[in-house]
Amino acid sequence: MLGERSEQRGLWEADRLYLDHVGRDTFYGLLASLRGRLFRDADFAEFYCADNGRDSVPPSLLATALLLQTHDKVSDAEAKARADFDIRWKVALGIEVEDRPFAKSTLQVFRAQLILHEKVREVFESSLRLARESGYLKRRSMKVALDTTNILGRGAVKDTYNLLADGIVKLMRTLAAVEQTKVKEWAQAQGYQRHLASSIKGEAAIDWSNRGARQALLAGIVRDADRLLELSRQAQGELGEDSAERQQIVAAAELLGQLLLQDIERQSPDGDGEGDGEGDGDDGVSLRDGVSRDRMMSVHDPQMRHGHKSSSRRFDGHKAAIIVDTDTQLITAVDVLPGNAPDNLGALELVEESETNAGLPVAEAVGDAAYGDGATRQTFADAGRRLVARVPGRPNRKHFPKDDFVIDLAADSCSCPAGQVTHTMVPAGRRTDAAGRVHRLRAFQFDGAVCRTCPLRPQCIAAKGRKGRRVLIHPQEALLQQARALQQSAGYDEYRARRVVVEHRLARLVHLGIRQARYFGRVKTKFQLYLAATVANLTLVAGEIGLSDSVGGGVETHRAVPSDVNDVQAVSHGVAAHAAAIFGAVRLGQLWSQILFASALLPKAPSPSRAFRPGF
Numbered sequence: 001m002l003g004e005r006s007e008q009r010g011l012w013e014a015d016r017l018y019l020d021h022v023g024r025d026t027f028y029g030l031l032a033s034l035r036g037r038l039f040r041d042a043d044f045a046e047f048y049c050a051d052n053g054r055d056s057v058p059p060s061l062l063a064t065a066l067l068l069q070t071h072d073k074v075s076d077a078e079a080k081a082r083a084d085f086d087i088r089w090k091v092a093l094g095i096e097v098e099d100r101p102f103a104k105s106t107l108q109v110f111r112a113q114l115i116l117h118e119k120v121r122e123v124f125e126s127s128l129r130l131a132r133e134s135g136y137l138k139r140r141s142m143k144v145a146l147d148t149t150n151i152l153g154r155g156a157v158k159d160t161y162n163l164l165a166d167g168i169v170k171l172m173r174t175l176a177a178v179e180q181t182k183v184k185e186w187a188q189a190q191g192y193q194r195h196l197a198s199s200i201k202g203e204a205a206i207d208w209s210n211r212g213a214r215q216a217l218l219a220g221i222v223r224d225a226d227r228l229l230e231l232s233r234q235a236q237g238e239l240g241e242d243s244a245e246r247q248q249i250v251a252a253a254e255l256l257g258q259l260l261l262q263d264i265e266r267q268s269p270d271g272d273g274e275g276d277g278e279g280d281g282d283d284g285v286s287l288r289d290g291v292s293r294d295r296m297m298s299v300h301d302p303q304m305r306h307g308h309k310s311s312s313r314r315f316d317g318h319k320a321a322i323i324v325d326t327d328t329q330l331i332t333a334v335d336v337l338p339g340n341a342p343d344n345l346g347a348l349e350l351v352e353e354s355e356t357n358a359g360l361p362v363a364e365a366v367g368d369a370a371y372g373d374g375a376t377r378q379t380f381a382d383a384g385r386r387l388v389a390r391v392p393g394r395p396n397r398k399h400f401p402k403d404d405f406v407i408d409l410a411a412d413s414c415s416c417p418a419g420q421v422t423h424t425m426v427p428a429g430r431r432t433d434a435a436g437r438v439h440r441l442r443a444f445q446f447d448g449a450v451c452r453t454c455p456l457r458p459q460c461i462a463a464k465g466r467k468g469r470r471v472l473i474h475p476q477e478a479l480l481q482q483a484r485a486l487q488q489s490a491g492y493d494e495y496r497a498r499r500v501v502v503e504h505r506l507a508r509l510v511h512l513g514i515r516q517a518r519y520f521g522r523v524k525t526k527f528q529l530y531l532a533a534t535v536a537n538l539t540l541v542a543g544e545i546g547l548s549d550s551v552g553g554g555v556e557t558h559r560a561v562p563s564d565v566n567d568v569q570a571v572s573h574g575v576a577a578h579a580a581a582i583f584g585a586v587r588l589g590q591l592w593s594q595i596l597f598a599s600a601l602l603p604k605a606p607s608p609s610r611a612f613r614p615g616f
């Protein structure tokens, strides 16, 4: 059943006793001041049985613990230890010093529930709600900036030999579980023991400089995979159509099948390619040349992809996409994209989500050149939205680029660097844009007779034929022309400045650990990103307006705590008398120790500074 925290604060809760010692201007002090405001237990009621079982750990406490874990970048085991023994966590959680609030598994189950019920977005939204309630986010509309950064995936990246072995092991485990056998025994019975080694390549005692030996090893692995797939098909036939076990086998078999398909090339028995080469028994299989477009590189996290942030920066994992309100620097929406996806994937949806989360309309969105393609501009224009993004720079080519021609769409004319003007338009094929729309292209055609006699021809036309220069009209030519005009104007400086804001917020998220995924898969990585964005927003709001001292029901409570040691001692005598009647001598002894400890810690007056220390 849902366990709820009492609205009445206990006298011996750590935030009453040690708040100033820990620091009101720290993240721990901030969470203490927001207790009861940021999360309410009732918000998580759907996780629990309504009328049966023991009271749970209050979910508001667990949600706070997840934020602390993100802030401190610690494991589940360390989070549990800090909740038990770290006074800063106890202050933030608002528990008593001797409390041990949750087990590690409780935190893990709560996290799983948040993911399962898709509630983490609500946790994130609470940071924006707080920004609104505190007056930090009070504009009528937002100007947002979009950007992405890479996230290194959690799964181990393997070469093809070990990747196939991992896929084989995964399917073996599923089949062994169905037969209620240990995977080791199952593998032994079927002759698959070598795949259970930490590296099949390490176990293979072959001469790696011998191509034939490599081919034979690969062929053996593929043979094992094929035989295992056949066994899995037989196992599926013996299970019910909708049984969970069958679905698990199908998923593992599909994964192995996909690995074979992406990395292995098979040749027909009468083929004359590599497969018939020097290795005996290579079955005509060989490693596929190049990298498949959507190649999976980890069995443990099949959603990881090879990605490029630039021509020189390659990574394996996912992409974090965020939107930031450039006036307040608040992160208003996040998403996790495949590592090989373009940055602009789902940009419009992210803008729309941003509006929902923040409760404010977006007046305009700013992005870098990755958002400046014609298809993205058209998508935003069709939705009636303004997108400001740089048009990619002119390529360093030998001949006049298109930018050197003046295209007037209203007059259907094109002027060349030599001052010639053409009104002739010709068809120029079709193009499918990133959004899947097919466009019929047109081009301005200069007269061949004019170009033949032109002194600039060597700089303009590569071909030696008799035709004149052709200038392609982009399907979104008008939008690109508007963008070019804006980026050449003085007003564009404002957008450059706004775009920098999102880079700063990405740097903050990286500081909070999002460069490395903590979990497998994009859904859980998005969970991590949401929590990091929540912490980033909370510390931002607190830093900007001194939140930990100025808002919330906690304010009165905290200010009621005397900071002067004499006051504390005076109060403590009176409290002790009441406590003795309530708790008895043993409990009183513990309370006295807390009071004396608090007295020793509290002589320093709280810092008059309201500056927040987000990095504390």
Ligand code: SF4
Residues within 6 Å of the ligand: 416, 417, 418, 419, 420, 446, 450, 451, 452, 454, 455, 456, 457, 460, 461, 468, 469
């Ligand atoms: S070659 Fe033709 S299109 Fe090019 S500059 Fe000369 S006249 Fe203009």
